[in-house]
Amino acid sequence: MKAPDVDLSLCSMCGICVDLCPLTFKINDAGYIEVIHPYGDSQEDINEAIRDCRSDCISWKESQ
Numbered sequence: 001m002k003a004p005d006v007d008l009s010l011c012s013m014c015g016i017c018v019d020l021c022p023l024t025f026k027i028n029d030a031g032y033i034e035v036i037h038p039y040g041d042s043q044e045d046i047n048e049a050i051r052d053c054r055s056d057c058i059s060w061k062e063s064q
């Protein structure tokens, strides 16, 4: 199975991923993007977030 992964060292906190996939990404209490549910939104919507991410820091990673 694969899951979206955010490279926080590149993330500019633009918020696009949260706007597009609010069930998958959120801004956590520490102020960083967190993947709260790898399949919270459709794969199509997550792919759109990956395409639209201005910092190109979301990718699919193999998960267990």
Ligand code: SF4
Pocket (backbone or CB within 6 Å): 006, 010, 011, 012, 013, 014, 015, 016, 017, 018, 033, 049, 052, 053, 054, 055, 056, 057, 058
């Ligand atoms: S879209 Fe990319 S740069 Fe913007 S908040 Fe999400 S992970 Fe960070």
